[in-house]
Amino acid sequence: MVEKVCVVGCGRWGRNHIRTLAEMGHLYGVVETDGKTRESVQNQYPRIQTYDCVDKALGQDFDGYVVATPAETHYEIASVLIKHKNHVLVEKPITLHVHEANDLVSMASAAKVNLMVGHVLLFHPAIRKIRDLIREGKIGRLEYIYSNRLNLGTVRTEENILWSFAPHDISIFQHFIGQKPEEVVSRGGIFLQPGIHDVTMTTLKYPGNIVGHIFLSWLHPFKEHRLVLIGSKGMLSFEDSTDDKKLVYYEKGFDWVCGEPVKRDGPTEVIDYDNTMPLAEELKYFVSHLDGHPMKIAHGGNGVEVLEILERATRSLLSSDDKSAPRTEKISVPARDYFVHPSSFVDDKVEIGKGTKIWHFSHIQSGARIGRNCIFGQNVNIANNVRIGDNVKIQNNVSVYEGVELEDYVFCGPSMVFTNVTDPRCKYPQKGSDHYRKTLVKYGTSIGANATILCGHTIGKHAFIGAGAVVTKDVPDYALMVGVPAMCCGWVCECGQRLPAPLDKVAICERCRMKYVETPDGLHSVTETGASDIDCQH
Secondary structure, eight states: OOEEEEEEOHHHHHHHHHHHHHHTTTEEEEEEOOOHHHHHHHHHHHHHHEEHHHHHHHHOOOEEEESSSGGGGGHHHHHHHHHTTTTEESSSSSSSSSHHHHHHHHHHHHOOOOOOEEOGGGGGGHHHHHHHHHTTTTSSSSSEEEEEEEOOOOSSSSOOOOHHHHHHHHHOOOOHHSOOOOOOEEEEEESBBBTTSSSEEEEEEEEEEEEEEEEEEEEEEEEEEEEEEESSEEEEEEEEEEOOOOEEEEEEEEEEETTEEEEEEEEEEEEEOOOOOHHHHHHHHHHHTTTTTOSSSSSSHHHHHHHHHHHHHHHHHHTTTTTTTTEEEEEESSSSSSOOOOOEEESSSOOOOOOOEEEEOOEOOTTOOOOOOOOOTOOEEEEETOEOTOOOOSSSEEEOOOTTTTTTOEOTTTTEEEEBBOOOOSSSSSSTTTTTOOOOEEETTTETTTTTSSSOOEEETTTTEOOOEEOSSOOTTTEEEETTTTEEEEEETTSSSSSSOOOOOEOOTTTTOEEEETTTEEEEEEHHOOOTSSSSOO
């Protein structure tokens, strides 16, 4: 059965919906009040039904409606459609007021229908790819993000630049970060029309010391749609205004060595992504949820959240012209969403993620960054500027020295030892990068009790370092390391089970049935190698 969609509104963006739905085979109706426009659409798509008002389109066996009318009409039209138990996609902004948006969400919930918002850039293949890269840890912990949306025109007379374009960028920020900003500050300039801002700069400060800014202007000499993300390990840049629309990864940043920032200037990588049209992907998503299955992207709740932030930015923007008004918009947030035992000390300028627990007699030194849901046992010391990912567990009596970085899901057993100096001397203090070496422990690695990791090495993901082992060289992914010095004596599955010896270069975990293939440079999961001739059962 083909899902039937009716589009309400034949303006510039409504025409895009009409054309795309027709190409997909889902356009069955159009509502347009202007007679000439309605006649033009009917001539172009003779098989569809056209109506001059929404009421006449109700009860016509449509599975869903797209509302692409002016924003001031969104609430009235969408509320009528939802009350008649119809699934609805409303163009951005969902409404002009938060209370109206909340009403629509409540109505949709009561009617058990889906309410979607036209945040089309969330379906851009590059934005989807960036979100995947963030989740995979490609750039480490997200620290800073900015969007420049600049051009000469089109100037709107009914709304300012903030309301015209910021919903796109706010929705992207929320999609990447997943938390509401603690503070919103917006400033701008009025040049063409009284009371309508032509240029705005909005700064958003999020929990976890993530900062973003959105620069908007329709008075700019050239077109620039650029999105940049800065992380602890690298950076991403996407330029949507260029012909090639490149998504580029820069292995750049700073590492702390002996308390001094040392620039990291690695290679540049062009990231490939699917060549699909965002509007088509958005409408495919909408059509696929006309069965009532709950939406995870661009649903009504997301629309309310974007509108709340947009209203806060507007209040801040208008207050900048009124010197007696408050200068910023803030919301109250919990003082602490992690646990620190009273016997432990946390210095100033430390970042600790939500859900982390720090137990007895531990010390977290200045500059340290600790992820979410970590657990630190008794007598743990985290030195200056150390980076620790999410869901890390550090057992009793462990010191993580400056220069050591632990990625997500790393386990450090009791009394294991990290070092950060190659030839320590008390009489002759060592200074500079010639003596200090960085140690990287990758995703999912386990380090046994009393093991020692000599500095300057990388421990591969999901490796397993046996109790008492002394690691003196780089460790491959999934390697089982034992002895002094530690040697690879086999392989370990991601789940922790020791793998049997590979048969015809393939090893299958007896516990979880995940498959691996052995190559000249080590062991890899089947999904990593992309080997199509091996059937992964995981």
